[in-house]
Amino acid sequence: MAANHPEKLSTTLADANLQLAIYAGTGRLIDHRKNAIAGDLLPDYEDLRTHANLLKKHTIDNLDYYLEQVEQNVAAHGGKVVFCNDGTEVADFILNLAKQRGAKLIVKSKSMTTEELDLNERLEHHDLEAVETDLGEYIIQLAGVKPYHIVAPALHMTRYDVADIFTDKLGIEREVVPEKQTMIARAVLRQKFLAADIGITGANFVVADSGAVVVVENEGNARLTSSAPKIHIAVAGIEKLIPRAQDLSVFLKLLGRSATGQALTSYTSFLSGPRRQGEVDGPEEFYLILVDNGRTKLLADPDRRQSLYCIRCGACLNHCPVYRKIGGHSYPWVYSGPIGAVITPQFHGVGKDPWLPFASSLCGACAEVCPVKIDIPKLLLDLRADVTAHKKEQGESKMERFAFQVFAWVMRHPRVYALGGRVAAAFGPKGGEWLSSAPWFLNVAPVRGWLSQRDLPPPAAKSFRQIWRER
Amino acid sequence: MSNRASLFVTCIVDQLFPNVGVSMAAVLERIGWAIDFNPAQTCCGQPAFNSGYRAEARSVALHFLDVFRDAEYIVVPSGSCTSMITHHFSELFAAEPARLEEVRSLEKRVWEFSRFLLEVAKVEGVGASYGCVATYHDSCHALRELKIKSGPRLLLSKVKGLELREMEIAEECCGFGGTFSVKFAEVSGGMARTKIESIQKTGADVVVSIDSSCLMQLQGALHRAKLPVRTMHLAELLASR
Ligand code: SF4
Numbered sequence: 001m002a003a004n005h006p007e008k009l010s011t012t013l014a015d016a017n018l019q020l021a022i023y024a025g026t027g028r029l030i031d032h033r034k035n036a037i038a039g040d041l042l043p044d045y046e047d048l049r050t051h052a053n054l055l056k057k058h059t060i061d062n063l064d065y066y067l068e069q070v071e072q073n074v075a076a077h078g079g080k081v082v083f084c085n086d087g088t089e090v091a092d093f094i095l096n097l098a099k100q101r102g103a104k105l106i107v108k109s110k111s112m113t114t115e116e117l118d119l120n121e122r123l124e125h126h127d128l129e130a131v132e133t134d135l136g137e138y139i140i141q142l143a144g145v146k147p148y149h150i151v152a153p154a155l156h157m158t159r160y161d162v163a164d165i166f167t168d169k170l171g172i173e174r175e176v177v178p179e180k181q182t183m184i185a186r187a188v189l190r191q192k193f194l195a196a197d198i199g200i201t202g203a204n205f206v207v208a209d210s211g212a213v214v215v216v217e218n219e220g221n222a223r224l225t226s227s228a229p230k231i232h233i234a235v236a237g238i239e240k241l242i243p244r245a246q247d248l249s250v251f252l253k254l255l256g257r258s259a260t261g262q263a264l265t266s267y268t269s270f271l272s273g274p275r276r277q278g279e280v281d282g283p284e285e286f287y288l289i290l291v292d293n294g295r296t297k298l299l300a301d302p303d304r305r306q307s308l309y310c311i312r313c314g315a316c317l318n319h320c321p322v323y324r325k326i327g328g329h330s331y332p333w334v335y336s337g338p339i340g341a342v343i344t345p346q347f348h349g350v351g352k353d354p355w356l357p358f359a360s361s362l363c364g365a366c367a368e369v370c371p372v373k374i375d376i377p378k379l380l381l382d383l384r385a386d387v388t389a390h391k392k393e394q395g396e397s398k399m400e401r402f403a404f405q406v407f408a409w410v411m412r413h414p415r416v417y418a419l420g421g422r423v424a425a426a427f428g429p430k431g432g433e434w435l436s437s438a439p440w441f442l443n444v445a446p447v448r449g450w451l452s453q454r455d456l457p458p459p460a461a462k463s464f465r466q467i468w469r470e471r
Numbered sequence: 472m473s474n475r476a477s478l479f480v481t482c483i484v485d486q487l488f489p490n491v492g493v494s495m496a497a498v499l500e501r502i503g504w505a506i507d508f509n510p511a512q513t514c515c516g517q518p519a520f521n522s523g524y525r526a527e528a529r530s531v532a533l534h535f536l537d538v539f540r541d542a543e544y545i546v547v548p549s550g551s552c553t554s555m556i557t558h559h560f561s562e563l564f565a566a567e568p569a570r571l572e573e574v575r576s577l578e579k580r581v582w583e584f585s586r587f588l589l590e591v592a593k594v595e596g597v598g599a600s601y602g603c604v605a606t607y608h609d610s611c612h613a614l615r616e617l618k619i620k621s622g623p624r625l626l627l628s629k630v631k632g633l634e635l636r637e638m639e640i641a642e643e644c645c646g647f648g649g650t651f652s653v654k655f656a657e658v659s660g661g662m663a664r665t666k667i668e669s670i671q672k673t674g675a676d677v678v679v680s681i682d683s684s685c686l687m688q689l690q691g692a693l694h695r696a697k698l699p700v701r702t703m704h705l706a707e708l709l710a711s712r
Contacts, residue, residue, distance in 0.1 A: 321644045325661045361648025364615035384523030404519050408527035411513040412534045421486045449653030453660025454691030464485040464492035
């Protein structure tokens with residue numbers, strides 16, 4: 001039964017301050033979302049979700065068509081679409097370009113896709129400085145850790161943690177007031193913006209019919225990142241496509257509300273290529289890197305494909321009682337929470353972190369809030385079946401398999417079941433006593449697991465079927 | 472309407488909480504329904520299904536189909552087991568058209584207990600009386616798969632002497648999750664503690680649910696924390712007078 005989940009899980013649970021930070025951080029986002037979709041504020045919320053789901057389904061089902069379309073439309077604006085298979089290809093393209101243009105400094109605005117590709121690390125290996133400019137991302141970059149949350153990368157940090165990091169990494173006096181911390185970061189980052197040669201953004205949506213990249217944010221960094229440097233590179237997974245600009249009226253209504261409870265984020269940028277003649281600002285060169293990195297594997301199965309509908313709003317993380325306990329760093333990849341548990345095994349193979357699809361009570365809170373209606377619990381169940389099938393092939397978990405075969409056999413034989421139940425009860429503690437630790441004859445992993453957290457009620461003197469027979 | 476109901480007394484209720492089954496039968500008889508209990512019944516197969524053992528779950532589901540082939544109304548004291556049958560059996564037989572048809576017919580005949588009372592028997596008050604302050608825990612599968620939310624509360628509101636107080640996080644999972652509760656014991660325990668904190672804040676002396684598995688989890692955590700809050704299945708409350 002050993003789940004082989006990471007140590008991090010236990011240390012997170014044992015850290016009272018961290019528990020508070022996670023619970024409060026996600027709790028705030030839960031409240032904001034709730035208020036934003038409450039009652040008559042967004043009466044067509046459920047219809048929007050259905051609409052968004054259908055739009056995503058249509059796009060993913062016809063992805064080849066829309067990829068071609070976006071390639072043409074970006075080119076028509078004077079930009080270039082670059083298709084990359086993985087992080088190495090993305091890094092190679094950027095490194096090459098940087099070399100040709102003599103670039104040294106890159107500013108970045110928040111992008112989960114580049115986190116997924118370990119882009120910063122790859123670039124730094126080649127002496128290119130890549131600086132995150134979103135405050136949360138900047139903090140975790142300084143701290144040298146991966147984002148804790150899809151939307152709020154430093155969700156787990158208190159302002160005191162931030163003060164420590166700033167003192168340590170920037171060599172400044174300790175400052176614990178959040179507004180002042182923001183000013184400190186801003187002062188550093190303004191200089192970087194001015195000196196940067198390349199700006200890299202992610203993309204929330206890539207609009208096929210207009211060849212535009214849409215980025216939503218609250219700090220304005222993406223806007224600066226994409227316009228101050230001479231070169232703008234947008235990096236996006238191929239699943240970020242949507243067919244038409246008008247479809248944004250569905251997605252933008254859902255994204256901000258689901259993520260942070262905002263009807264619209266402070267900035268919504270439509271970035272469509274380099275500066276044109278007569279325009280006063282914008283980059284001189286524009287590249288849209290569309291990355292596969294395993295996504296086409298998910299396209300193969302018509303049922304699993306829905307994993308690619310995700311618009312990375314983070315709502316499923318906030319509402320997940322498991323994420324709220326184990327936090328973002330217990331997950332093996334940069335994508336944490338329910339959506340992470342669903343896509344990680346599909347990208348990396350179910351053999352790599354077989355515990356992940358099982359780390360769920362299947363409560364369904366994720367699916368309930370997902371703005372694009374991904375059936376996450378169903379995907380988790382399917383992945384569990386994949387894991388057991390994989391283990392069978394590998395000759396692993398023989399005991400567990402045997403146990404479930406016995407279970408199924410017993411459940412097909414009512415007499416054995418009835419007898420077995422009574423034998424088990426007879427072995428239980430006598431005299432109506434509760435169990436709080438495992439007696440020697442019940443010293444097995446599941447019982448120990450249960451009793452590590454909870455007591456076990458005394459077994460019933462008679463089963464229902466006995467009582468019924470005797471009545 | 473034949474006014475005969477077949478009980479599916481889930482394995483947890485049968486073995487660990489038989490009084491829930493007895494109470495369910497008592498309530499149904501009180502409102503004029505004759506009860507069948509086929510002792511060939513066992514389990515819905517959910518433990519195997521949720522653990523990724525589909526073939527094993529399928530074989531248990533086949534047994535269930537056999538046992539309840541002729542039952543007109545099958546009443547179940549669990550949202551989770553009901554949902555296993557009505558929402559997941561079909562996945563087990565997706566590639567078997569004939570079986571799938573049987574499952575489709577079964578789905579329409581399976582009723583979670585509170586829903587059966589309200590929608591088939593069409594009763595709200597069953598003459599129950601129990602003096603207590605109660606808070607209702609929404610079990611996840613009942614809430615999110617079966618969309619059962621107001622029904623049990625309505626039934627509780629008709630219990631004489633009972634005051635219902637909502638907890639803040641009524642809809643949050645108790646952390647049971649079947650084998651999850653032992654495979655990820657610490658996480659599961661943490662979830663239970665969050666839940667009982669919210670229960671405690673209401674000042675209730677009874678937590679009510681329509682799932683005995685959630686109640687076992689909450690009861691175990693409450694007992695460990697030495698809190699004087701009892702757990703009761705809705706059927707037990709409705710049987711009291
Ligand atoms: S799976 Fe749904 S809820 Fe979770 S991040 Fe993606 S879009 Fe948001």
